[in-house]
Amino acid sequence: MSTTGFDLVVVSNRLPVDMQQDASGAISWTRSPGGLVTALDPIMKGAEGAWVGWSGAPDFAPEPFDADGTFLVPVPLSEGEIQRYYEGFSNDTLWPLYHDVITPPAYHRTWWDSYRAVNERFAEAAVAQAAEGATIWVHDYQLQLVPALIRQLRPDVRIGYFHHIPFPPFELFQQLPWRRQVIDGLLGADVVGFQRRSDATNFMNCVRRLTAVKPRTNIFSVHSDNGARRLVKAAAFPISIDSHSFDRLAHTDAVKKRAEEIRSDLGDPDVIMLGVDRLDYTKGIRHRIKAYGEILEDGRIDAASTTLIQVASPSRENVKAYRDLRQQVEILVGRINGEYGEIGHSTIHYLHHSYPQDEMAALYLAADVMLVTSLRDGMNLVAKEYVAARHDLGGALVLSEFTGAADELGGAILVNPHDIDGMKDAIVHAANMPSAEARRRMRRLRRKVMHDDVNKWAHNFLASLEDIGQRNEHNGAYAPTVTSAAEPVPAGSTAGGAS
Numbered sequence: 107m108s109t110t111g112f113d114l115v116v117v118s119n120r121l122p123v124d125m126q127q128d129a130s131g132a133i134s135w136t137r138s139p140g141g142l143v144t145a146l147d148p149i150m151k152g153a154e155g156a157w158v159g160w161s162g163a164p165d166f167a168p169e170p171f172d173a174d175g176t177f178l179v180p181v182p183l184s185e186g187e188i189q190r191y192y193e194g195f196s197n198d199t200l201w202p203l204y205h206d207v208i209t210p211p212a213y214h215r216t217w218w219d220s221y222r223a224v225n226e227r228f229a230e231a232a233v234a235q236a237a238e239g240a241t242i243w244v245h246d247y248q249l250q251l252v253p254a255l256i257r258q259l260r261p262d263v264r265i266g267y268f269h270h271i272p273f274p275p276f277e278l279f280q281q282l283p284w285r286r287q288v289i290d291g292l293l294g295a296d297v298v299g300f301q302r303r304s305d306a307t308n309f310m311n312c313v314r315r316l317t318a319v320k321p322r323t324n325i326f327s328v329h330s331d332n333g334a335r336r337l338v339k340a341a342a343f344p345i346s347i348d349s350h351s352f353d354r355l356a357h358t359d360a361v362k363k364r365a366e367e368i369r370s371d372l373g374d375p376d377v378i379m380l381g382v383d384r385l386d387y388t389k390g391i392r393h394r395i396k397a398y399g400e401i402l403e404d405g406r407i408d409a410a411s412t413t414l415i416q417v418a419s420p421s422r423e424n425v426k427a428y429r430d431l432r433q434q435v436e437i438l439v440g441r442i443n444g445e446y447g448e449i450g451h452s453t454i455h456y457l458h459h460s461y462p463q464d465e466m467a468a469l470y471l472a473a474d475v476m477l478v479t480s481l482r483d484g485m486n487l488v489a490k491e492y493v494a495a496r497h498d499l500g501g502a503l504v505l506s507e508f509t510g511a512a513d514e515l516g517g518a519i520l521v522n523p524h525d526i527d528g529m530k531d532a533i534v535h536a537a538n539m540p541s542a543e544a545r546r547r548m549r550r551l552r553r554k555v556m557h558d559d560v561n562k563w564a565h566n567f568l569a570s571l572e573d574i575g576q577r578n579e580h581n582g583a584y585a586p587t588v589t590s591a592a593e594p595v596p597a598g599s600t601a602g603g604a605s
């Protein structure tokens with residue numbers, strides 16, 4: 107580590123590594139797969155970067171260490187904090203609230219207290235690593251208070267925040283008893299990035315309704331403590347994947363061979379359909395399987411020559427809504443397999459596991475139809491991975507309108523997952539798509555995904571932050587944020603309703 111601190115500090119709930127412990131208790135770390143790590147890797151190394159985040163285990167925060175050129179700084183979370191800050195406020199309050207209240211959010215004051223305390227810890231850990239005038243880039247809904255907390259501690263740094271999930275309309279956000287604190291937290295950043303323009307618009311609308319700041323364009327000013335005005339930019343930066351490395355992986359002989367093996371292991375069906383999701387109620391897994399079951403029942407596709415592979419990776423299993431979903435999905439899969447399966451052929455292969463990237467690439471290459479049917483999704487990177495893997499221009503993508511990816515991926519067959527009949531038609535169309543149409547669509551999809559990769563995303567965000575940062579420095583505006591003296595309370599306010 108440099109004695110003066112790092113020029114770039116990334117802050118996210120989880121560190122970009124997975125911890126393993128062998129039988130002797132020895133600990134090792136492997137880099138987690140995923141675009142964010144890959145995208146930031148060269149930037150972090152070039153900029154003397156540090157990454158601040160949780161190890162993933164309770165009460166476990168070893169000394170900071172160097173991993174592959176990035177300095178990793180573990181932040182401890184106790185068992186109680188995992189329950190209240192992570193499983194509770196992050197994943198049982200904010201997650202459902204920000205995903206169209208698909209399940210009801212729970213509002214508990216003890217969860218909020220823990221969220222605030224943990225956000226303070228992350229902010230302190232981040233500033234401890236930052237050099238004078240450094241850039242600190244905060245990620246996602248678990249850490250929305252961190253931008254303003256950092257600004258209070260260190261008015262000299264540039265602060266970016268990127269929101270990976272949807273940002274809700276005011277009419278839903280309004281439910282949150284701590285709505286004003288969350289907006290103030292985010293306004294501590296110079297640039298607040300979202301997946302879609304509609305998320306940025308929703309955010310600005312919440313700023314307008316809840317504070318004295320009235321943004322008229324997506325660059326607007328807030329008061330600084332030193333009396334100057336500081337610019338804040340709210341804009342869309344749709345995230346992507348490391349498309350080229352995915353494409354290269356799907357070109358390897360090992361992956362191509364594995365794709366053939368998967369097909370033959372399944373008994374060489376005419377059509378392989380694929381769903382790949384964290385087992386999350388936002389993903390529309392039940393809607394998809396219901397539609398698939400009805401298509402079999404209607405006889406529009408032949409159960410004997412069709413297979414649906416559903417990879418559902420385990421997620422947030424201590425949260426009740428996730429346990430309930432698992433049960434519902436497994437009952438549904440069991441029912442359809444019972445009805446349409448034969449000895450030696452299941453019509454749904456349900457896999458409650460996570461797989462390494464090369465296996466995923468092989469599954470994508472083997473799948474004739476990819477089903478992404480989220481009820482709400484910030485972006486959905488699985489859709490982009492599927493496209494990046496299909497260098498053969500094969501396969502068809504059925505994609506929910508309720509994903510950020512739908513704004514970008516014009517070549518997909520767009521569906522409304524609530525409209526089961528419409529989704530059935532789209533799935534049947536995808537399964538029978540003439541190859542000329544499939545190739546035309548995939549070519550169009552690939553043009554987009556290969557061009558706009560995660561590297562470009564990170565550069566765009568950081569360039570925007572540099573621009574706003576320079577303008578703020580020039581105006582002498584770097585000081586703690588105070589947005590207004592009083593909160594205009596909208597009609598029908600629910601503030602104070604926490605239990």
Ligand code: G6P
Binds near residue numbers: 247270422
């Ligand atoms: C979403 C969120 C991420 C989160 C991931 C996995 O993609 O945007 O912030 O890390 O889900 O969820 P988990 O709760 O396991 O970190």
